[in-house]
Amino acid sequence: MCRLALKSANEPFSPYEVLTAMEAMQEGYDGSGLGLLLRGLEFEDFKYNPNFPVLSGIAHTEKAWNTIKDYMEERGYELKYDHRFHHEEGHIEATDRFRYFMRAYRMPPAFRDKSTEEREEELLKTRLALRALSNDDNKITVFSFYPDVAMIKEVGWPLQIGNGLCLHDGQIKSRICMAQGRQNTNYGINLYACHPFFIQGISTMTNGENTAFVPIRDWLIGKQIPGYMGYQSDSEVFTHILHYTLKKLKLPLQAYKHIITPLNSGELKNHPQGEFLSGLRQACKRLIIDGPNAVIGTLPDETSLLVMDQKKLRPATVGGREGAWAIASELCGVDALVPDRDPSSDFQPMREHTVIIPPHRKELEIWSQYDPFPSIQAA
Amino acid sequence: MVSIRSVSVNPGSLALSDFPWIIHHREDRCTLCGQCTAVCPKGAIRLEYMRKRLPKLDVFQKQRGSEYKTFTGIRQVMDMDHMCIGCAMCSMVCPNEAIAPVSGTNENRTLFFNNRKGEPLKRGGRRNATGPTLLDKMMFTRISMLTDPALDAGRHEFTATTTIGRILSPEDFLDRTLNGGWIPATREIFPFVIGSMSFGALSPNMWLGLLQGVAYCNEVLGIPVVMCTGEGGCPPWVLRSPYLKYIILQIASGYFGWDEIIRAIPEMQCDPAAIEIKYGQGAKPGDGGLLMWYKVSKLIARLRGVPEGVDLPSPPVHQTLYSIEESVMKMTQTLSMAFNHKVPVYPKISASTSAKAVLNNLVRNPYAAGLMIDGIDGGTGAAYNVSMDATGHPIASCVRDCYLDLAKQGKQNEIPIFAAGGIGKNGNVAQNGMAMIMLGASGVHVGKYIMQAAAGCLGNEKNRCNVCNLGICPKGITSQNSKLYRRLDPDKVAQRVAEIFMSINTEVKKIMAPLGRSQSLPIGMSDAIGINDKAAAERLQIRYIC
Numbered sequence: 001m002c003r004l005a006l007k008s009a010n011e012p013f014s015p016y017e018v019l020t021a022m023e024a025m026q027e028g029y030d031g032s033g034l035g036l037l038l039r040g041l042e043f044e045d046f047k048y049n050p051n052f053p054v055l056s057g058i059a060h061t062e063k064a065w066n067t068i069k070d071y072m073e074e075r076g077y078e079l080k081y082d083h084r085f086h087h088e089e090g091h092i093e094a095t096d097r098f099r100y101f102m103r104a105y106r107m108p109p110a111f112r113d114k115s116t117e118e119r120e121e122e123l124l125k126t127r128l129a130l131r132a133l134s135n136d137d138n139k140i141t142v143f144s145f146y147p148d149v150a151m152i153k154e155v156g157w158p159l160q161i162g163n164g165l166c167l168h169d170g171q172i173k174s175r176i177c178m179a180q181g182r183q184n185t186n187y188g189i190n191l192y193a194c195h196p197f198f199i200q201g202i203s204t205m206t207n208g209e210n211t212a213f214v215p216i217r218d219w220l221i222g223k224q225i226p227g228y229m230g231y232q233s234d235s236e237v238f239t240h241i242l243h244y245t246l247k248k249l250k251l252p253l254q255a256y257k258h259i260i261t262p263l264n265s266g267e268l269k270n271h272p273q274g275e276f277l278s279g280l281r282q283a284c285k286r287l288i289i290d291g292p293n294a295v296i297g298t299l300p301d302e303t304s305l306l307v308m309d310q311k312k313l314r315p316a317t318v319g320g321r322e323g324a325w326a327i328a329s330e331l332c333g334v335d336a337l338v339p340d341r342d343p344s345s346d347f348q349p350m351r352e353h354t355v356i357i358p359p360h361r362k363e364l365e366i367w368s369q370y371d372p373f374p375s376i377q378a379a
Numbered sequence: 380m381v382s383i384r385s386v387s388v389n390p391g392s393l394a395l396s397d398f399p400w401i402i403h404h405r406e407d408r409c410t411l412c413g414q415c416t417a418v419c420p421k422g423a424i425r426l427e428y429m430r431k432r433l434p435k436l437d438v439f440q441k442q443r444g445s446e447y448k449t450f451t452g453i454r455q456v457m458d459m460d461h462m463c464i465g466c467a468m469c470s471m472v473c474p475n476e477a478i479a480p481v482s483g484t485n486e487n488r489t490l491f492f493n494n495r496k497g498e499p500l501k502r503g504g505r506r507n508a509t510g511p512t513l514l515d516k517m518m519f520t521r522i523s524m525l526t527d528p529a530l531d532a533g534r535h536e537f538t539a540t541t542t543i544g545r546i547l548s549p550e551d552f553l554d555r556t557l558n559g560g561w562i563p564a565t566r567e568i569f570p571f572v573i574g575s576m577s578f579g580a581l582s583p584n585m586w587l588g589l590l591q592g593v594a595y596c597n598e599v600l601g602i603p604v605v606m607c608t609g610e611g612g613c614p615p616w617v618l619r620s621p622y623l624k625y626i627i628l629q630i631a632s633g634y635f636g637w638d639e640i641i642r643a644i645p646e647m648q649c650d651p652a653a654i655e656i657k658y659g660q661g662a663k664p665g666d667g668g669l670l671m672w673y674k675v676s677k678l679i680a681r682l683r684g685v686p687e688g689v690d691l692p693s694p695p696v697h698q699t700l701y702s703i704e705e706s707v708m709k710m711t712q713t714l715s716m717a718f719n720h721k722v723p724v725y726p727k728i729s730a731s732t733s734a735k736a737v738l739n740n741l742v743r744n745p746y747a748a749g750l751m752i753d754g755i756d757g758g759t760g761a762a763y764n765v766s767m768d769a770t771g772h773p774i775a776s777c778v779r780d781c782y783l784d785l786a787k788q789g790k791q792n793e794i795p796i797f798a799a800g801g802i803g804k805n806g807n808v809a810q811n812g813m814a815m816i817m818l819g820a821s822g823v824h825v826g827k828y829i830m831q832a833a834a835g836c837l838g839n840e841k842n843r844c845n846v847c848n849l850g851i852c853p854k855g856i857t858s859q860n861s862k863l864y865r866r867l868d869p870d871k872v873a874q875r876v877a878e879i880f881m882s883i884n885t886e887v888k889k890i891m892a893p894l895g896r897s898q899s900l901p902i903g904m905s906d907a908i909g910i911n912d913k914a915a916a917e918r919l920q921i922r923y924i925c
Contacts, residue, residue, distance in 0.1 A: 214905060
């Protein structure tokens with residue numbers, strides 16, 4: 001079982017804030033890993049253009065580092081910014097970390113006039129190609145390659161990792177930060193097993209075990225969609241289901257909840273779009289999750305979301321005020337992230353809810369599965 | 380020693396100890412009421428007059444002598460035509476516990492003579508192999524412990540239904556929803572289906588009892604159980620009743636009963652649950668159905684459109700079909716069309732090493748609504764013993780291979796695979812069925828277990844009873860003789876059907892809950908099962924446990 005925290009604010013903030021908040025929930029992770037996703041980036045020493053894709057990951061050796069640089073150059077990417085982390089010795093246990101990288105690129109000229117879809121396709125292909133470069137020796141780890149998003153993953157205690165990479169120095173800030181403190185359960189300690197998981201701008205993190213993991217994974221792999229791979233963690237499928245819903249089926253975000261935890265037949269009979277939703281439930285039957293999970297995610301437009309499994313056995317809480325909101329797996333996490341809020345307005349979604357922190361961050365949106373489903377033509 | 384000719388022995392003469400079942404009769408308890416001899420389906424016991432000698436000693440005369448007394452007793456008939464089948468009806472009706480068949484301990488010499496007149500043994504039942512099956516050995520090992528909470532089988536809400544029918548890929552479903560295309564019919568059903576047993580193989584009382592029980596499960600208990608007719612049609616009143624929706628109509632190579640069905644289509648109040656096209660049966664692959672003349676009564680003859688009292692062997696293949704491609708194209712599509720494309724139509728085949736080839740053909744046909752695979756341990760009302768015992772393929776690896784093949788193509792949700800053949804062979808019906816589901820089946824068909832549990836069928840794998848083919852079923856389950864089938868009370872069968880499905884429903888939840896599953900049937904959840912057999916674990920790609 002892991003601990004999760006997400007903060008979304010109009011004013012960019014340091015990821016260290018979220019790591020500090022993780023301390024409040026410390027009994028729920030064991031130092032087996034930290035994952036951080038930053039969206040809406042701001043660098044102290046560079047005026048970042050949010051159209052530039054950012055490549056983030058770890059080069060484990062100097063040779064690997066050169067391989068990455070060469071590959072990107074060959075593929076036609078022009079380096080615009082290379083963030084250098086200030087390192088503080090003695091905090092990070094792992095020794096084979098030659099370079100944590102966060103590099104902003106300009107896309108190859110051939111993609112200047114291409115559609116967003118084609119550009120996203122290219123970014124995904126590049127990330128997968130880099131990942132494949134080190135399939136044998138695991139010397140290159142690539143977390144994300146997408147505009148305005150960066151990720152850090154490391155084995156260890158969250159605050160120690162933050163100290164090790166000097167995240168408190170204000171060099172990097174973001175409007176959204178997601179963090180997971182990992183409790184290692186079924187699977188080996190592996191950087192790729194740390195949440196959040198990422199594909200084409202879509203990212204989610206989850207606590208709890210995914211009991212339906214194997215049938216869901218088998219189905220996703222069978223679709224042979226580029227990027228549906230890895231699965232070092234049973235939670236990676238939640239990200240891919242969200243990606244499949246939005247990018248492949250091109251359904252509105254409301255459909256995610258209807259796919260992973262569909263209403264039962266009795267409830268669907270009374271639903272205004274019951275017939276469609278029954279069909280959707282059937283077509284996507286292998287994507288039904290069985291919990292116990294809270295899924296927290298973010299989208300490229302800076303929307304954040306929170307959904308529960310149907311049994312709501314891992315309740316998470318959302319709270320905040322206009323301009324700053326937090327979602328955390330524990331109430332104390334929300335307290336630590338946005339202390340200056342009205343706690344009586346905190347919300348714990350029920351099984352039918354999708355909680356949305358919209359990009360404008362004025363107020364929460366709470367969708368219910370019992371609400372009419374938006375017309376799919378509009379999607 | 381006397382000359383061989385002076386005693387009546389011939390090559391087929393057998394001693395009592397050579398028979399598989401030996402009647403133990405206690406004369407001291409017998410009241411000679413005659414109930415046992417009246418009920419015996421084989422005439423294996425007879426009331427006989429016998430003489431016994433009592434030694435007589437006259438002490439005063441110092442003489443030894445004998446006294447002879449005539450008495451009446453029960454004796455086992457020692458010829459193959461009347462050999463005891465171990466059904467034990469005699470002991471069931473005996474008021475005084477005076478009689479019972481006992482399994483013979485000597486080798487069974489009748490096996491060498493069951494081919495008299497050049498006719499190999501035909502029988503009902505299933506493969507005579509005793510002991511735990513592979514499915515019995517499966518354990519549900521992925522228990523949710525501490526890392527995530529186990530569920531409460533009694534209190535949580537469970538969805539344990541499955542889908543029968545072709546399911547579109549999400550992309551196709553959305554495309555056809557937006558553009559008004561055909562969305563194939565599907566049904567949400569309970570994953571344990573009453574397997575195909577024909578009206579003809581079963582007695583009218585058995586059939587009625589099953590149907591009543593199925594209707595009760597659906598309408599009162601809320602468990603959406605469906606049953607399959609088998610070849611041989613369906614009673615005309617059922618075709619025109621609202622209960623038709625609980626029935627899968629089977630069409631097989633003899634096309635028996637389909638005149639009646641086609642004529643009833645305009646008058647049907649609802650659609651049937653599905654249409655099953657039988658190409659093969661697990662118990663007797665390569666053989667068509669066989670209804671022996673004993674069972675072709677007036678009613679059966681009318682339903683099937685044949686004369687009374689003739690053997691009805693269906694051909695091994697559908698005569699109009701040349702190949703699987705043609706079969707899938709023609710029959711599936713034709714039947715789908717006959718029901719306005721509103722009823723799922725799927726083929727049933729014997730488990731075989733060629734099952735994957737069939738499956739791959741179905742994947743490419745938009746009208747194919749699934750595949751039903753019947754393994755070697757499936758039951759039958761009549762077949763050659765050699766087919767039952769030695770021909771066919773076990774169900775587990777066949778279904779597993781097919782599922783993994785579909786999964787490789789990402790199509791495991793589109794073509795549901797149903798499995799049959801040995802589910803509940805040793806009584807563990809829910810455990811066997813759920814193990815099959817976790818190997819990749821969308822559901823299972825259960826026939827023999829239902830006969831045993833709902834109506835007390837006495838057949839077993841020690842070749843007990845197994846005379847379904849002869850129409851002499853002592854329980855009245857598989858007989859068309861009204862004297863016999865009146866023994867079976869349809870209401871009581873219906874009650875047992877309801878009890879069975881209530882119990883399976885609870886056991887399914889008791890299996891799913893510790894695995895942390897409640898929202899959908901754990902189809903293909905192969906990480907949840909393990910087996911204490913390395914070779915089987917490797918073959919099925921599941922965990923080896925010890």
